[in-house]
Amino acid sequence: MGRITVDEQRCKGCGLCINVCPKKILKLSEDKLNDKGYSFMVCFNMDECIGCAGCAMMCPDIAIEVER
Amino acid sequence: MERNLMKGNEALAEAAIRAGCKCFFGYPITPQTEISAYMAKRMPKIGGVFLQAESEIGAINMVLGAASTGTRVMTSSSSPGISLKAEGISYIAGSDLPCVIINVQRGGPGLGGIQPSQADYWQATKALGHGDFHVIVFAPSTVQEMVDLVTKAFDLADIYRMPTMILADGLLGQMMEPVTFPDQQSINEYDKSWAADGHKNKRKHNIINSLILSPEDLEKSVQERFERYDKIAKEEAMAQCYLTDDADIVLVAYGATARVTQSAVDLAREKGIKAGLVRPQTLWPFPADHIRTASENASSLLCVEMSMGQMIDDVKLAINCSKPVHFYGRTGGVIPTPTEILTEIENISGGAKE
Amino acid sequence: MSNTEKTTKKVFTRPNALADVPTHYCPGCTHGIVHRLIAEAIDELDCLGDAIGVCPVGCSVMAYDYFNCDMIQAPHGRAPAVATGVKRAKPDNIVFTYQGDGDLAAIGTGETVHAATRGENITIIFINNTTYGMTGGQMAPTTLPGQVTQTTPYGRDTDTAGFPIRVSEMLATLDGVAYAERVSVDNIKNVNRAKKAIKKAFEYQTQKKGFTIIEVLSTCPTNWGLDPVKSLKWLEENMMPYYPLGVYKDKEAQ
Structure with missing residues (x-):
């Protein structure tokens, strides 16, 4: 079981996390933007998260915290 | 000592x-x-x-x-x-x-x-x-x-x-x-609390x-x-004045040139010409006050340099161009001699007084 | 509280040495990943209070705001000389530079080569992304043959613009270099390897072994004109063949 927390304001929507997620449970926000105008990453199925932290390791903005 | x-x-x-x-x-x-x-x-x-x-x-x-x-x-x-x-x-x-x-x-x-x-x-x-x-x-x-x-x-x-x-x-x-x-x-010792020398986890980081x-x-x-x-x-402006109290012509020179110029002032005095020397010890800040005061009663100034004339601009500014500022210089590594400078002094002051 | 919440613990958080501020880097730029790896190495070696970073001109010029250790901003290309001055004055501090390819391998080649050959006990983190990022994507000394940039609009023609410099290989020939490794941050495995390399370089410095350099293959999605994910792929397919990953010098292994 894992859990990620995304700092929506830090996220620049680059998508590197989405690309490496083994469970494919991450996507960019579709109807919301952060204050800087970026779509930000959301986890749409946290129950599937295994807490591997791959997303966080690829995040250039250190916008993801991971619990396991 | x-x-x-x-x-x-x-x-x-x-x-x-x-x-x-x-x-x-x-x-x-x-x-x-x-x-x-x-x-x-x-x-x-x-x-x-x-x-x-x-x-x-x-x-x-x-x-x-x-x-x-x-x-x-x-x-x-x-x-x-x-x-x-x-x-x-x-x-x-x-x-x-x-x-x-x-x-x-x-x-x-x-x-x-x-x-x-x-x-x-x-x-x-x-x-x-x-x-x-x-x-x-x-x-x-x-x-x-x-x-x-x-x-x-x-x-x-x-x-x-x-x-x-x-x-x-x-x-x-x-x-x-x-x-x-x-x-x-x-x-x-002066305060160096701004230094980037490792904060030892005791202060916020310093940035240079x-x-x-x-x-x-x-x-x-x-x-x-x-x-x-x-x-x-x-x-912090510093300058030394030499025989400027009664000088009619005030020479301005710094560094090694000031040594030669001082000899020229001595030669001029021997000939009865009231010459003096202001020797800036700081070039920035430029000792403009020293030069202005020392040349108050002079009729002209002569700037001597080992260049084509660079400090002369600051000398003119120091006295607001209120008097003629002449120039004598050698460049390229040539050192002016006291006699050369004396000749220049004589030309400016209308020849020897005796 | 459910059982799950009781038993979970944080397995990934922002390192202490990294300032809690947003960066100015473009989306998907890998500078941020490398910054984190450096900060983690500093945390793990517990040397934040002794570390002094030097960042010269380029996209990373404002990195002084991103690290919590003392920081110095250096003129373009001169970071190895500045770091030399710091280290000679304060030999017990941990001194690192963070330099791009234009900075390190063009304008600062002399400073880099001589710091290396002196065996200056500093660590250089060298970001190779084949371009001048901050000025808008001009040809760098590491731009690949045929690569299109703002100043090689028809592709880098090696007949007129010469060849890329392989920095790690070049510096590895110098006796003063204790450690030189080329790493990449294009995938999780490589990010972990990069972290190990950076930490090792810092460890060598604490052991006063001499000059260490970690070259990091990185991306510049904005100036490459590719999205961040495609940029990583481009790095893997185009940069890695020309700039093979690996350890080019390890004084301890010899």
Whole structure:
């Protein structure tokens, strides 16, 4: 079981996390933007998260915290 | 008091060590190489650092690094090498770092020659790099004065957090004169809480920086620096006056040229011409008040330089062009003789009075 | 509280040495990953109070705001000389530079080579992304043959613009170099390797072994004109063949 927390304001929507997620449970926000105008990453199925932290390791903005 | 017969360059290096200079970064260039050679010999013995850099650019940036840690640091070079250091000096000034830079001037432009010159006056006092900034420039005219001014250069650099320069020339660097060093020199300590020397988890991180992207903030930072410059201009300008009280013609000369000029003043006096000399010891700040006061009763001034005429602009400004300011100079490494200068004095004052 | 919440613990958080501020880097730029790896190495070696970073001109010029250790901003290309001055004045501090390819391998080649050959006990983190990022994507000394940049609009023609410099290989020939490794941050495995390399370089420095350099193959999505994910692929397919990953010098292994 894992859990990620995304700092929506830090996220620049680059998508590197989405690309490496083994469970494919991450996507960019579709109807919301952060204050800087970026779509930000959301986890749409946290129950599937295994807490591997791959997303966080690829995040250039250190916008993801991971619990396991 | 310890009295030694020493070469100018070596005396200067020894004085720097006694003033607490812990790091020296240099690059060989005539006619200042003895400074590096002396530092190479002495620094390892006192636990200091001597490093021969890969270039003058490397050396001045090593100075930037050591100065950032709050360490007393010096570099030396000669004219073409100072041009290479210009970038680093601008960054050092923009980062408010203290250091001492020696320029033992030689003839220019380009590779020029290796004989004494004062053709870097403009560079030293007006444009030692890009941007709005100054360095304090000292102009010694004896080996003893080189020694005395080095300590002052380190102190003022620390007090005002800015680079200071000793503007010497090949003549002073190479000549041997007796010098006296104080037996036990106390080294003044100044606040270095701004230094990037590792915060030991005891304070917020320090940043040494010259990049300010907001125009308003950059302007404010430069204006604050210029408030410091105003204080320096008021308090640190230095000059010596010689026989100026009754002088009808006031000569202005600095460095090695002042020695020759003083002889010319003596020759003129022997001929009944009331000549005097103002010798600036700081070139920035320029001792304008000294010159104005000393020439109040004179009818003209004569600026003597080993250049085509650079300091003369500041002399004219000092007296607001209220009197004729004549010029005599030799350049390219040629040293003016007292008789040449005497002839000039005679021409200006209408010949010998006896 | 559910059982899950009781038993979970944080396995990934921002390192202490990295300032808690947003960076100015473009979306997907890998500078941020490398910053984190440096900060983690500093945390793990517990040397934040002794570390002094030097960042010269380029996209990373404002890195002084991103690390919590003392920081110095250096003139373009001069970071190895500045770091030399710092280290000689304060030999017990941990001194690192963070330099791009234009900075390190063009304008600062002299400073880099001589710091290396002196065996200056500093660590250089060298970001190779084949371009001048901050000025808008001009040809760098590491731009690949045929690569289109703002100043090689028809592709880098090696007849007129010469060949890329392989920095790690070049520096590995110098006796003063204690450690030189080329790493990449294009995938999780390589990010972990990069972290190990950076930490090793810092460890060598604490052991006073000499000059260490970690070259990091990185991306510049904005100036490459590719999205961040495609940029990683481009790095793997184009940069890695020309700049093979690996340890080029390890004084301890010899």
